[in-house]
Amino acid sequence: MTKQKSYIPGTHPNLPPPRSEAGLLGWMRQNLFATWSDTFLTLFGLYVLYSFLPDMVSWMFFEAVWSASSRKECWAAMSEPMAGACWAFVKVRFNQFLYGFYPSEELWRVNLSFVMLFVALAPVLFDRVPGRKQLFLFTALFPFIAGWLIFGGFGLEPVDTVKIGGVALTLVIGVTGIAFSLPAGILLALGRTSNLPVLKMLCVIFIEFIRGVPLIALLFIASTMLNYFLPPGTTFDLLVRVLIMVSLFASAYMAEVIRGGLAGIPKGQIEAANAAGLTYWQTMYLITMPQVLKISIPGIVNTFIGLFKDTTLVVVIGMFDTLGMGRAALADATWIGLTREVYIFIAIFFFICCQSMSLYSNYLERKLDTENKFQKK
Amino acid sequence: MDQVAASPSQDRSQFRRLFYNKEVRSVFFQIVTVLGVCALIAYIGMNMLTNLEAVGKELSFSFLGAPAGYDITFQPFVSYSPTETHFRAAMVGLSNTLLVAVTGIILATIMGFTLGVMRLSRNFLISRLSQAFIDFTRNVPLLLHIFFIYGIVINVLPKPKQAEGLADSFFLTNRGLYAPKPIFEEGAWLVLVALIVAIGASIFIQRWAKARQIATGQIFPVFWTCVGLIVSLPIIAFFISGMPISFDFPKLKGFNFKGGFILRPEYLALWFALSYYTSSFIAEIVRGGILAIHKGQREASLALGVTPNRTLQLVIIPQALPLIIPPLASNYLNLTKNSSLAIAIGYYDIVATLGGISLMQTGKEVETMFLVLTCYLVLSLIISGSMNFLNSRLQLKSR
Numbered sequence: 001m002t003k004q005k006s007y008i009p010g011t012h013p014n015l016p017p018p019r020s021e022a023g024l025l026g027w028m029r030q031n032l033f034a035t036w037s038d039t040f041l042t043l044f045g046l047y048v049l050y051s052f053l054p055d056m057v058s059w060m061f062f063e064a065v066w067s068a069s070s071r072k073e074c075w076a077a078m079s080e081p082m083a084g085a086c087w088a089f090v091k092v093r094f095n096q097f098l099y100g101f102y103p104s105e106e107l108w109r110v111n112l113s114f115v116m117l118f119v120a121l122a123p124v125l126f127d128r129v130p131g132r133k134q135l136f137l138f139t140a141l142f143p144f145i146a147g148w149l150i151f152g153g154f155g156l157e158p159v160d161t162v163k164i165g166g167v168a169l170t171l172v173i174g175v176t177g178i179a180f181s182l183p184a185g186i187l188l189a190l191g192r193t194s195n196l197p198v199l200k201m202l203c204v205i206f207i208e209f210i211r212g213v214p215l216i217a218l219l220f221i222a223s224t225m226l227n228y229f230l231p232p233g234t235t236f237d238l239l240v241r242v243l244i245m246v247s248l249f250a251s252a253y254m255a256e257v258i259r260g261g262l263a264g265i266p267k268g269q270i271e272a273a274n275a276a277g278l279t280y281w282q283t284m285y286l287i288t289m290p291q292v293l294k295i296s297i298p299g300i301v302n303t304f305i306g307l308f309k310d311t312t313l314v315v316v317i318g319m320f321d322t323l324g325m326g327r328a329a330l331a332d333a334t335w336i337g338l339t340r341e342v343y344i345f346i347a348i349f350f351f352i353c354c355q356s357m358s359l360y361s362n363y364l365e366r367k368l369d370t371e372n373k374f375q376k377k
Numbered sequence: 378m379d380q381v382a383a384s385p386s387q388d389r390s391q392f393r394r395l396f397y398n399k400e401v402r403s404v405f406f407q408i409v410t411v412l413g414v415c416a417l418i419a420y421i422g423m424n425m426l427t428n429l430e431a432v433g434k435e436l437s438f439s440f441l442g443a444p445a446g447y448d449i450t451f452q453p454f455v456s457y458s459p460t461e462t463h464f465r466a467a468m469v470g471l472s473n474t475l476l477v478a479v480t481g482i483i484l485a486t487i488m489g490f491t492l493g494v495m496r497l498s499r500n501f502l503i504s505r506l507s508q509a510f511i512d513f514t515r516n517v518p519l520l521l522h523i524f525f526i527y528g529i530v531i532n533v534l535p536k537p538k539q540a541e542g543l544a545d546s547f548f549l550t551n552r553g554l555y556a557p558k559p560i561f562e563e564g565a566w567l568v569l570v571a572l573i574v575a576i577g578a579s580i581f582i583q584r585w586a587k588a589r590q591i592a593t594g595q596i597f598p599v600f601w602t603c604v605g606l607i608v609s610l611p612i613i614a615f616f617i618s619g620m621p622i623s624f625d626f627p628k629l630k631g632f633n634f635k636g637g638f639i640l641r642p643e644y645l646a647l648w649f650a651l652s653y654y655t656s657s658f659i660a661e662i663v664r665g666g667i668l669a670i671h672k673g674q675r676e677a678s679l680a681l682g683v684t685p686n687r688t689l690q691l692v693i694i695p696q697a698l699p700l701i702i703p704p705l706a707s708n709y710l711n712l713t714k715n716s717s718l719a720i721a722i723g724y725y726d727i728v729a730t731l732g733g734i735s736l737m738q739t740g741k742e743v744e745t746m747f748l749v750l751t752c753y754l755v756l757s758l759i760i761s762g763s764m765n766f767l768n769s770r771l772q773l774k775s776r
Contacts (some may be wrong), residue, residue, distance in 0.1 A: 031501035038500050045502040198407040202414060212757035213750050214714035219731055220749075225742040227430045229421045309518040316721055317518075322522060339532070343525050347517045354516035 035101040051279070058345075059084055067091065070334045089335045090345045097325050097345075100165015105158060110168050113146040117175065125360065160237040165320035167349070171247055172239075173311040173321070178304050180247035185254025190284065192255065193262050203255070210252035215313055218245045223317040242314055250307050255305055261296030295368065301361035305354045322346055380657055429437045440739040447734050449725045451641045463735045470730030471752060477648055477726065478713040478756070484652035485712060486705075489659025496664050507660070510528060514657035520718055522654050527608065527722045528644035532745070534642075537633050543600065546626050548634060555627035558638035559726035564621035571614030572607070643724035666701035667693060676705050698771050706764030710757055717753075 016022065020029060063084025068074040074086035090097070100109055120142035123135035152158035164172060191203035204207045210218075220340065222241040230236065265288055273283040293300075312323040320328060329335070358360045395401050429435065441464040448459050454472040457465055459745055495507035514522070534551040535541075542548040548555040579602075586597035617623065625638030670693050676686040719726040732749040736742055 021598045031499065034499060036730070041498070041503050045500075048506065073547075095393075127551040135521055161391060177471065196403050196407050196426050198590050199410055202410065209754070212714075212754045214717040214728070214753060216717040216720065216728055217732060217753065220728070221746050224736065226745065228425045230428075231424055232427050232431060278480050288681075308517075312520045313718070316718075323518065327524075339528050343528070347521055347525070348523065351513060351652065355512060360400060 009071065027208065049170060050318055071336065072340060074338075085341050085344070086335075087341065087345075088316050089329070089338050089341055092335075093116050093325075093329045093332075096329065097166045097322060097349075099168050100325060101163040102168065102321055103157075103159065103163065103166070105160060106152075109152075109156070111147045113273040114168075115170070116142060116146060120157070133348050138161035143175060146175070151347075157330060161237050164239070164269050166325045168306070169312045169314075169319065169321045173243065174304070174308045176243045177246045177307045177311075181250035181254040181303075181307075182300070184247070185258050186289070188251060188255035189258035189262060207252045210249055211256070213262075215246075215249055215310055216316055218249055219317050220274045221245065238317075238319070242317070246307070247312070249310075250303065253303050253306070254300065257299035258292060260290035260299060262297050265291055297368075298361045298365045301357055301364070305357050305361075308357075309350065322349060429743070435741060436743060438744055440735075440741050440744070443739070445735065446738065449730065451463065451725055463731070463739065464734060465545040467731040467748065470725055470727040472758075473644075473719075473724065473730075474713075474716055474726040474728075474752075475721065476723070477644065477716045479506075479649055479652065481651040481712050481716065482709050484648070485655040485659055485708075488653060488656035490663055492656055492660035493663030493667070496660055497667060508522065511657040512661050515661075519650065519654045519715055520721060521649040523647060523718055523722060526650040527642065530642040530646050537629060546624075546637075548627060550634075551642065552633065552639075553642050554640040555634045556638045556640070557626045558636070559623035560623050560625055562621040562623065564618040567618040568611050568614045568622065571610045575607045575610040578606055578610075580604075625644055636733055641724075643719070643722050646722060647719050647724050651712055651715060651718075655708055655715075658708050658711075662701055662704045662708065669700055671698050695771075699768065702764060702768045703770065706761055709760050709764065713747075713756055713760060714753065 016285060019024070033039045063078055064087050065074045065077045065084060066087050066132070068086065069087040070079060071089070074088055075081035078084050095104075101108060102110060119135070120139040122129050123132045123139055129135060135247060150155060150159070150164065150168070151161065159203060162292045188203050191199050192207065194200055212355060219242060223238060226237055226241045226244070252326040269287055269291070278286065311321055313322050315324040316326065323346055326346045330339055330342055426436075442462050444460055445463045445466040446459050446467070449469050451473060452469050453476065455465070455469045457469045485724055492507050492511060495503050496511065498507075500506045508605070531551055533712060534549060537548070537550045537552055537555075540548045540550040542555075546557045580596075582602060583599055586599045590596055625636045627634040627639075629635075657728075674692055674696065675688055678692040679685070683691065716726060717728040720729040728749055731745050736745040739745070
């Protein structure tokens with residue numbers, strides 16, 4: 001037995017933690033096998049993963065066929081039919097997924113709009129973009145420029161709206177919805193929080209009506225009876241009617257997000273602005289809205305995610321957005337039976353779009369959170 | 378000052394004062410708004426009447442009494458045949474909407490709370506698995522989930538002939554879920570009465586136990602007593618009254634099952650997809666609600682020697698619930714509204730019957746859509762009203 005060394009209090013050197021508490025082993029002990037029930041849960045989780053992950057990975061990647069000219073050829077190339085995914089089908093249909101039936105010599109217009117979308121988004125998403133003020137002007141003009149590019153007219157070859165489909169249609173509906181709903185939502189929210197009783201009531205009725213009925217019902221109205229509301233003889237294109245309904249729908253939800261933001265502004269701000277002699281609109285434009293918009297960006301992004309997913313509902317009234325193109329592709333006789341591939345591909349597309357938006361919203365929430373540290377509990 | 382101003386400008390300054398008067402201005406603007414809205418509504422109404430007249434239609438709800446002439450494959454509550462009226466078909470649709478909404482809300486709540494708690498688990502693997510499921514589900518459109526699940530039910534589940542049943546009474550096939558159907562005979566009401574008595578007694582015991590705990594500090598095992606009562610009383614009543622409930626088991630005859638109770642694949646797909654899609658939102662709400670409770674609350678409770686379970690029950694949940702319930706209510710509303718996606722897979726809900734086939738057959742767009750919208754608005758009002766009531770009951774009484 002070695003002799004125990006003695007120390008003056010406070011001079012004992014720091015010892016490394018026990019091996020079972022540090023490193024990978026320690027991490028596993030604490031996070032996976034802390035108690036008996038934890039161990040059981042971990043084993044259960046591993047079993048769940050084991051039961052589907054290897055099959056899924058091999059189906060999606062190892063057994064998958066990337067190029068073929070028909071389903072028969074696809075399945076012949078696998079160890080057994082349906083052992084892997086036939087991504088060749090998605091590849092063949094890829095352009096249709098993106099553009100629908102858009103004339104192929106005019107595709108540059110859609111592509112250009114798509115690139116411009118990112119330029120228009122940049123000043124909204126990030127506050128350190130050079131020339132942000134000028135870019136904002138571009139953002140405000142973007143819906144009109146893109147609309148002109150995609151639908152044509154004024155010197156460009158006009159494109160029939162039924163030809164627009166796939167991801168392009170999803171983006172057209174989504175971007176129109178958000179571009180219209182933001183200003184409309186701000187006005188509705190201001191109306192709902194104003195102290196003019198009649199105006200307030202009208203806004204409440206509109207918002208609660210729209211929020212109380214499903215989008216499908218509104219789309220049905222758009223497809224069957226919206227023309228009745230217009231002067232006799234005028235007929236609107238189905239896409240335009242859908243865009244109107246989606247915009248109204250989104251603005252009601254946006255109004256509630258903005259109202260939440262308005263509730264977060266201390267009353268003293270508005271009182272101070274009043275005391276300084278600013279008019280109502282000056283107060284809103286200079287004092288309230290810059291703060292409200294900033295704190296409600298996460299909510300706005302979430303509304304946009306919802307809207308983006310809801311654009312798939314136009315399938316029900318016979319339009320061909322991303323999901324609609326997928327379902328149309330399923331009817332192709334040479335590729336019949338590849339339901340899983342198509343749905344999984346579309347699911348991945350939506351997942352990537354929406355998840356990146358929600359990651360951005362999380363990032364923003366964290367960023368805004370640190371700026372108001374003193375308000376935290 | 379007034380004397381200094383020249384008399385011709387007096388009128389103008391009065392007018393200006395009127396213009397700058399806040400009350401006068403607000404009344405003026407409101408009158409203008411109301412007039413504008415009225416004019417818009419009148420304009421739309423006029424247009425609608427002229428347009429309807431032009432195509433030879435008139436506004437009337439008499440079509441509701443006419444025979445519908447189409448079949449509805451799933452009608453668990455309201456019996457229906459194609460010879461019956463459009464009104465009857467709409468009732469079937471409404472009951473189907475209610476069925477999928479109520480069962481969906483129940484399943485979504487259970488799954489959502491489970492997922493939310495799993496997400497908060499200290500266990501790394503469980504927490505990450507739950508997160509992966511939540512993220513994937515939330516970020517893919519509901520319609521896609523519904524199509525996908527419907528595809529699985531139709532294509533992957535076995536045909537009735539190959540189906541292997543659970544205890545020879547539940548069969549999951551590509552034609553739906555077959556289950557034993559209870560047949561109520563004479564005396565079955567006794568079981569129902571026993572159930573009601575048990576629930577009443579449970580509420581009484583809860584109150585009594587709470588009063589006793591406040592008075593004496595003793596804790597009574599309320600939960601298990603109530604569960605025991607609610608389970609055992611109806612069973613005892615069942616045997617005493619001579620077993621008045623029997624079951625009609627599904628039997629395989631030829632290519633399909635005969636007898637029993639069947640849940641159609643459309644219902645199964647819609648119900649399941651709606652539930653797990655909504656559950657991923659509920660899970661995030663639950664997680665957010667629990668995380669919002671300050672850490673010190675839990676630590677203080679543990680420091681006082683309260684067990685972890687009682688801490689959850691007495692400290693965390695009472696504070697988290699008021700935060701959870703309002704967004705939970707809006708998710709229930711969303712689920713109910715989303716049930717209208719039924720039409721995409723041919724489940725006959727209110728939109729598919731009244732707003733779909735009835736609309737196409739009678740050409741009464743305005744009337745049918747008006748009724749459909751009214752149904753949803755009433756449902757929304759009921760759900761948000763009851764959730765507000767629940768919330769006001771659960772709100773912590775603070776100074």
